[in-house]
Amino acid sequence: MPLHKPELKRRYDLTAYMYDQRYGEIQRKKYxxxxxxxxxxxxxxxxxxxxxxxxxxxxxxxxxIVGIDMSAEMLQIARKRAAGAALVQADADNLPFADGSFDVIVSVTLLQNMPDPAFTVREFARVLRPAGIAMMTSLKHKHSPQQLMAWTTAANLKPLKAWEMQNGEDVICIARREG
Ligand SMILES: C[S@@+](CC[C@H](N)C(=O)[O-])C[C@H]1O[C@@H](n2cnc3c(N)ncnc32)[C@H](O)[C@@H]1O
Structure with missing residues (x-):
């Protein structure tokens, strides 16, 4: 089970200063x-x-471009890097946006942190416009491409592709919102 959200947030806040150095290279392969x-x-x-x-x-x-994260310290670093983006501190399970607000949603290496990833993916689908594209990844030692496809399908997203990275640690799913 993932850590409870307040504990997870505390850990990301505490380790934000070294995140890029520790994970930059592996994240860039996913990007x-x-x-x-x-x-x-x-x-x-x-x-x-x-x-x-x-x-x-x-x-x-x-x-x-809008970025959301629950960690204020992670966002503080994002603010320096991505001056043109709107950055909002929020929970991925309760996105502060109206239905159908976005054409594209990406979420890189988040779902392994979520207590109920199927719920989180439904929240992605809610704020995605019809025919919009969602691209999500999770850690392959936690989740499989089949799980990502099942969650997207249950959220009324049509999985277009789902696979395991060969030279990286994630599973990836790309899906389109139906109707
Ligand atoms: C492994 S990091 C990935 C960060 C970024 N996507 C990247 O590519 O480097 C996971 C991020 O998800 C955020 N996070 C975890 N649970 C969250 C939640 N419930 N709502 C919003 N953000 C959350 C963490 O604060 C952290 O910044």
């Missing part, structure tokens, strides 16, 4: 894969954006 599949968009959301490493890639494809 390369995701960037290849990223469509052009008007409004894009990064859920669990952390220190904002993916936000600059998003800004090459989307006009308006």
């Amino acid at each position: 390369q894969v995701l960037a290849k599949n990223l469509p052009r968009a008007n409004r894009a959301l990064d859920v669990g954006c952390g220190t904002g490493m993916f936000l600059s890639l998003l800004s090459q494809k989307a006009k308006f």
Whole structure:
């Protein structure tokens, strides 16, 4: 089971200062894969954006970019890096946005942290517009591509692709919101 949210938040707050140094290289491999599949968009959301490493890639494809994270310390670093993005401290299970607000949603290495990932994916689907694209990853030692596909399907998203990275630690699913 993942840690309870307040404890997890405390840990990310405490370790934010060393996140990029410790995880930058491995996260960047994931971004390369995701960037290849990223469509052009008007409004894009990064859920669990952390220190904002993916936000600059998003800004090459989307006009308006929003990052949300529950850790104030992670967001503090993101703020310095991604000046053009709107950054909001919020829980991924309770996104402070209206239904259908975004054309694209990305979430990199968040779902392994969530107590009920199926619920979280439904929240992604709620704020995604019809025919919008969701790209999500989780750690492969926690979840499988089949699980990601099952959660997306249950959330009324159509899985387009789901796979395990060969040279990375994540499973990835790309899905489109139906109807
Ligand atoms: C492994 S890091 C990944 C960060 C970023 N996506 C990246 O690519 O480096 C997970 C992030 O999810 C955030 N997080 C964990 N649980 C969350 C929740 N319930 N709501 C919002 N953010 C959460 C953490 O604060 C942390 O920044």
